[in-house]
Amino acid sequence: MSQLGAAHFLSLPRPDIFIGPPVGVPDTTTLAAHDFDVDTRTGFMPPQMPLRRLSADWEQWELTLEDAISSRLQLGDRSFIEEVDKEKSRSWRDRVRELPILSIEGLKSSETTLRRAHLVLAWIMHFYVHSLPVSEPVRIPPSITLPLLQVSAQLQLPPVLTYSDDVLYNWFLESSQVDELPTETTIKCQTSFTSTNDEAEFYLTSARMELAGVDALELMRSTMDEAFVGDDIAIRRITDYLCQLVDVIHRLRAMLLDVKKGCDPQVFYHDVRPWFRGEDSQSGRKWVFEGIEQDPTLAEPTELSGPSAGQSSLIHALDIFLGVDQYSHERSLTGHTVDEAQATTAAQKSAFLERMQLYMPRHHRTFLNHLSNNPRPLRALVFDAATSPESSKGGTSVLEAYNAAVMALKEFRDAHMIIVALYIIAPARLYEAEVKSRSSVTQPPTRPGSESEYVTEKHSDNEPLKGTGGTDLVRFLKGVRDQTKGALMTL
Ligand code: HEM
Numbered sequence: 113m114s115q116l117g118a119a120h121f122l123s124l125p126r127p128d129i130f131i132g133p134p135v136g137v138p139d140t141t142t143l144a145a146h147d148f149d150v151d152t153r154t155g156f157m158p159p160q161m162p163l164r165r166l167s168a169d170w171e172q173w174e175l176t177l178e179d180a181i182s183s184r185l186q187l188g189d190r191s192f193i194e195e196v197d198k199e200k201s202r203s204w205r206d207r208v209r210e211l212p213i214l215s216i217e218g219l220k221s222s223e224t225t226l227r228r229a230h231l232v233l234a235w236i237m238h239f240y241v242h243s244l245p246v247s248e249p250v251r252i253p254p255s256i257t258l259p260l261l262q263v264s265a266q267l268q269l270p271p272v273l274t275y276s277d278d279v280l281y282n283w284f285l286e287s288s289q290v291d292e293l294p295t296e297t298t299i300k301c302q303t304s305f306t307s308t309n310d311e312a313e314f315y316l317t318s319a320r321m322e323l324a325g326v327d328a329l330e331l332m333r334s335t336m337d338e339a340f341v342g343d344d345i346a347i348r349r350i351t352d353y354l355c356q357l358v359d360v361i362h363r364l365r366a367m368l369l370d371v372k373k374g375c376d377p378q379v380f381y382h383d384v385r386p387w388f389r390g391e392d393s394q395s396g397r398k399w400v401f402e403g404i405e406q407d408p409t410l411a412e413p414t415e416l417s418g419p420s421a422g423q424s425s426l427i428h429a430l431d432i433f434l435g436v437d438q439y440s441h442e443r444s445l446t447g448h449t450v451d452e453a454q455a456t457t458a459a460q461k462s463a464f465l466e467r468m469q470l471y472m473p474r475h476h477r478t479f480l481n482h483l484s485n486n487p488r489p490l491r492a493l494v495f496d497a498a499t500s501p502e503s504s505k506g507g508t509s510v511l512e513a514y515n516a517a518v519m520a521l522k523e524f525r526d527a528h529m530i531i532v533a534l535y536i537i538a539p540a541r542l543y544e545a546e547v548k549s550r551s552s553v554t555q556p557p558t559r560p561g562s563e564s565e566y567v568t569e570k571h572s573d574n575e576p577l578k579g580t581g582g583t584d585l586v587r588f589l590k591g592v593r594d595q596t597k598g599a600l601m602t603l
Pocket residue numbers: 314317318321368371380419420421422423424427465525528531532535536578579580581582583585588589592593
């Protein structure tokens with residue numbers, strides 16, 4: 113497949129934009145009409161391989177990231193770190209501090225270059241923050257603060273690792289396949305913190321699901337086309353599309369459960385996941401962005417949650433299309449505990465899933481806005497057909513098919529709860545029990561666990577387990593799952 117054409121909207125230079133358009137209004141400065149960067153063959157994943165390296169002007173960033181990966185930097189809050197590892201990570205951080213502040217002017221010439229810059233800088237920042245010893249304050253050096261915040265402003269993304277950095281734009285194809293479209297079997301993982309197969313499989317599971325989601329997007333499009341016609345034949349076709357959608361959601365559920373085949377829960381919980389943490393899952397440890405005052409156009413970041421598949425546009429699209437978002441994106445589902453919710457700002461209090469849309473590539477956010485503003489929403493259409501006195505409209509069948517699709521999404525969330533129990537809740541409990549039993553005989557735990565993780569993740573009566581998005585995860589995920597079921601329609 114050839115590279116993006118010079119006239120493609122992603123290849124065009126971007127004007128300086130620091131504030132996005134109002135909610136619901138397409139960003140016409142960069143967006144060709146109806147081009148939401150959603151591909152009919154690859155969905156929210158780009159059809160072309162993401163850029164693998166920035167050009168020579170930004171080589172120092174690429175080398176710094178490579179250095180962190182190849183040095184196998186350790187998490188700074190581990191209870192037992194060898195002196196040699198401490199020194200290795202200290203000297204890497206010193207080198208980051210000494211980096212020059214590189215201009216991002218030349219990066220603005222294309223969207224794909226800006227994406228790569230966001231990925232590299234966000235990855236460096238997470239290595240920097242999480243390799244710090246817990247006793248040290250989190251002060252991100254100007255060499256990272258300034259370009260990361262500037263690139264993020266261009267992309268209208270928060271200056272933190274997002275789902276697009278670790279899933280959507282974090283894959284490559286073997287050189288013999290670079291001209292082909294990415295597929296579930298050919299994509300490989302580009303960047304990881306630990307260089308383990310477990311971490312790669314964690315990202316690739318989501319990436320494969322995004323590719324499989326193309327079938328769902330196609331069914332949504334066909335349904336919306338038929339909804340505009342709205343006659344008996346259209347209702348029958350929509351019934352059929354909804355039945356097909358049930359199969360696609362079941363497939364996504366099976367793919368999610370397949371994460372177990374390649375990613376070990378203990379490795380995920382202890383070695384991989386701690387690198388993702390954002391500011392809000394760090395027990396009040398503030399992230400200070402040094403040097404921000406050097407660029408008056410920059411504002412203090414307010415969104416610093418870690419990457420979560422809660423940022424997957426595919427799952428949001430399913431929610432919105434089925435009208436489940438009125439339930440699952442309910443304002444009470446902030447992801448915070450009651451106490452935290454009272455202490456947080458209005459912005460933090462908005463529904464977690466609504467907030468996660470701020471972490472999506474802005475064209476995808478616009479796509480979701482358009483989907484939400486569909487003048488002929490599916491739920492209303494199903495309700496009208498089911499309550500129509502003319503039985504020929506196939507109302508009962510379309511209602512059954514609609515409910516089956518909602519149920520499939522609820523079952524997807526049931527499976528997600530199983531995964532969360534396996535990958536977070538069980539390892540947290542196991543580790544806590546081990547710490548308790550060993551502390552009674554004054555022995556360290558066998559795993560090189562992280563003390564602060566234990567503190568933030570402990571599930572004592574008054575302190576719940578936290579998600580990477582900073583949520584009180586059990587309460588939140590159960591809430592979303594139960595609200596999804598609430599969307600089932602009974603007459
Ligand atoms: C080992 C695998 C996974 C684990 C441990 C996991 C964990 C979590 C956690 C803790 C949350 C709570 C929000 C937060 O604070 O981040 C969450 C939310 C979410 N995750 Fe996952 N996740 C996994 C895989 C996936 C995959 C592959 C998908 C699908 C692409 C997915 C989709 C979602 C969605 C859509 C949400 C938002 C809540 C919802 O809509 O139900 N997760 N996940």
